[in-house]
Amino acid sequence: MSAVASSRFAGAGTLFRKEVLRFWKVSFQTVAAPVLTALLYLLIFGHVLEDHVKVYDAVSYTSFLVPGLVMMSVLQNAFANSSSSLIQSKITGNLVFLLVAPLSHWAWFVAYTGASVVRGLVVGAGVLAVTAGFAHLRLAEPLWVLTFALLGAGMMGTLGLIAGLWAEKFDQLAAFQNFIIMPMTFLSGVFYSVHSLPGIWQQASHLNPFFYMIDGFRHGFFGVSDVSPWTSLAVVGISFVLVAALALRLLASGYKLRH
Amino acid sequence: MTPAISFQQVGKTFQTPRGPLRALDGVSLDIAQGEFFGLLGPNGAGKTTLISILAGLARATSGRVEVMGHDVVADYAAARRSLGIVPQELVFDPFFSVREALKIQSGYFGVTGNEAWIDELLEGLGLADKAGANMRQLSGGMKRRVLVAQALVHRPPVIVLDEPTAGVDVELRQTLWQFVARLNREGHTVLLTTHYLEEAEALCGRIAMLKQGRIVALDRTSALLGAASSTMLRFKTDDALPADLAAQARITGRIAQVKARDAADVEQLLARLRAAGVRVEDLEIGRADLEDVFLEIMQGGRA
Numbered sequence: 330m331s332a333v334a335s336s337r338f339a340g341a342g343t344l345f346r347k348e349v350l351r352f353w354k355v356s357f358q359t360v361a362a363p364v365l366t367a368l369l370y371l372l373i374f375g376h377v378l379e380d381h382v383k384v385y386d387a388v389s390y391t392s393f394l395v396p397g398l399v400m401m402s403v404l405q406n407a408f409a410n411s412s413s414s415l416i417q418s419k420i421t422g423n424l425v426f427l428l429v430a431p432l433s434h435w436a437w438f439v440a441y442t443g444a445s446v447v448r449g450l451v452v453g454a455g456v457l458a459v460t461a462g463f464a465h466l467r468l469a470e471p472l473w474v475l476t477f478a479l480l481g482a483g484m485m486g487t488l489g490l491i492a493g494l495w496a497e498k499f500d501q502l503a504a505f506q507n508f509i510i511m512p513m514t515f516l517s518g519v520f521y522s523v524h525s526l527p528g529i530w531q532q533a534s535h536l537n538p539f540f541y542m543i544d545g546f547r548h549g550f551f552g553v554s555d556v557s558p559w560t561s562l563a564v565v566g567i568s569f570v571l572v573a574a575l576a577l578r579l580l581a582s583g584y585k586l587r588h
Numbered sequence: 589m590t591p592a593i594s595f596q597q598v599g600k601t602f603q604t605p606r607g608p609l610r611a612l613d614g615v616s617l618d619i620a621q622g623e624f625f626g627l628l629g630p631n632g633a634g635k636t637t638l639i640s641i642l643a644g645l646a647r648a649t650s651g652r653v654e655v656m657g658h659d660v661v662a663d664y665a666a667a668r669r670s671l672g673i674v675p676q677e678l679v680f681d682p683f684f685s686v687r688e689a690l691k692i693q694s695g696y697f698g699v700t701g702n703e704a705w706i707d708e709l710l711e712g713l714g715l716a717d718k719a720g721a722n723m724r725q726l727s728g729g730m731k732r733r734v735l736v737a738q739a740l741v742h743r744p745p746v747i748v749l750d751e752p753t754a755g756v757d758v759e760l761r762q763t764l765w766q767f768v769a770r771l772n773r774e775g776h777t778v779l780l781t782t783h784y785l786e787e788a789e790a791l792c793g794r795i796a797m798l799k800q801g802r803i804v805a806l807d808r809t810s811a812l813l814g815a816a817s818s819t820m821l822r823f824k825t826d827d828a829l830p831a832d833l834a835a836q837a838r839i840t841g842r843i844a845q846v847k848a849r850d851a852a853d854v855e856q857l858l859a860r861l862r863a864a865g866v867r868v869e870d871l872e873i874g875r876a877d878l879e880d881v882f883l884e885i886m887q888g889g890r891a
Contacts, residue, residue, distance in 0.1 A: 343695025351683050390784075422679035426738065429643050429673050430696035432667035588646045 415493025445486025
């Protein structure tokens with residue numbers, strides 16, 4: 330590797346480490362808080378619905394719920410990491426330190442998305458650790474668990490990057506989060522199987538890429554799912570490539586960064 | 589030799605709700621390696637826009653900018669490696685300590701294992717005892733020093749300081765200028781924008797003055813001062829000057845400065861003041877300074 334190429338690689342590595350350190354230094358807020366939220370969801374929904382809802386044979390509702398909560402936490406925290414870091418840097422002005430550095434658009438992309446994946450996985454592992462005791466999880470096909478966790482976190486980290494680039498104020502980012510990300514995650518089958526929905530809502534759910542992330546992830550635990558994990562992989566994979574291409578294009582053009 | 593910085597016909601137009609705004613209009617300027625160069629101009633003249641284009645924070649609408657022969661757009665990585673920018677705004681990352689901030693900034697440039705240089709920067713800028721402090725705990729002046737250290741951490745041959753002494757105390761100003769002057773003696777090129785004209789006069793070998801996005805003066809500092817051939821009559825007074833004199837005088841509080849061509853002119857001016865009953869204190873006659881030259885140019889006298 331040439332000296333220039335290796336130093337560009339080093340630049341991306343530094344930005345990645347800095348982004349990981351940024352959330353780790355406030356891990357009480359960025360890791361512990363979402364783990365607690367997921368635990369509360371499990372206790373409340375599990376308590377209320379355990380005896381009323383049966384999704385798959387031989388899978389209790391609480392067991393069904395745990396992988397959904399884990400994946401929801403992975404997705405929301407991956408999104409939060411890149412988006413909040415970028416908007417904070419833009420508003421406080423310290424993004425200038427990155428803008429004057431010789432970092433390519435690939436370096437920005439790899440570092441911000443990579444750190445988001447780390448945060449998503451750390452929170453997901455935390456949620457799994459505190460909720461696994463309430464359920465009987467089998468981990469039937471662990472490779473699917475890993476694949477969907479990585480792809481889902483990567484996609485949400487990338488969406489967070491796009492939202493962070495686009496937003497100029499905190500309330501714009503909050504709108505993106507509350508009106509797009511939250512409804513799509515809640516309507517993706519975290520708390521229910523889409524097969525329990527009326528026909529039209531079932532069809533609508535199949536247009537939501539978040540549904541495939543949750544469903545594919547859950548398949549890794551139980552070996553059963555609403556759609557084939559290969560279909561989910563195709564949908565999530567293509568969605569990731571599309572959002573990554575958009576993010577790279579925005580970064581390369583200096584969209585809302587270099588005027 | 590390749591110029592340290594080269595601006596060639598640089599234009600920048602901003603689209604505003606009130607229509608296009610031409611912030612820079614065909615700026616051409618070469619700064620040689622090793623120069624200490626001053627860029628002066630009133631607010632809104634285009635200084636920061638020009639520096640933003642140099643640093644890659646903004647993109648020129650037309651023209652070309654190079655740092656050490658590297659185009660700032662086509663060869664941005666090499667251009668940015670050659671450049672250290674001290675931004676005008678007092679910005680910092682609240683998550684990190686001073687030393688962490690410096691190591692991170694080095695890392696962005698692919699520079700690692702430079703602890704000795706980081707220590708030297710901390711020492712030279714009077715930050716050694718603050719190395720472990722979080723950025724949030726520092727005073728404004730200390731934050732400004734860290735900005736300077738961050739700009740220098742990858743040892744760039746070209747240093748740009750965008751109004752680095754705006755609102756900072758005398759001690760920091762002295763520390764900063766000693767440090768920057770040393771870097772300049774060691775061969776670094778320095779581009780400075782400042783509102784403090786006495787700083788530019790004392791430090792810069794050459795000066796460009798910008799007005800409404802155009803260069804209106806570009807010369808050696810000594811030549812600019814020499815070209816202002818007029819003598820200045822400075823005095824303090826509590827009385828009002830005659831209307832025609834007041835119109836041509838520069839008045840700051842009790843201090844009035846009036847231009848005079850020669851000794852006979854001085855005599856005549858004093859006679860007029862006496863005749864008008866103006867009581868004059870602390871009278872002195874001196875050569876025009878950079879501020880006089882600047883005002884003369886900005887008021888259109890030489891443009």
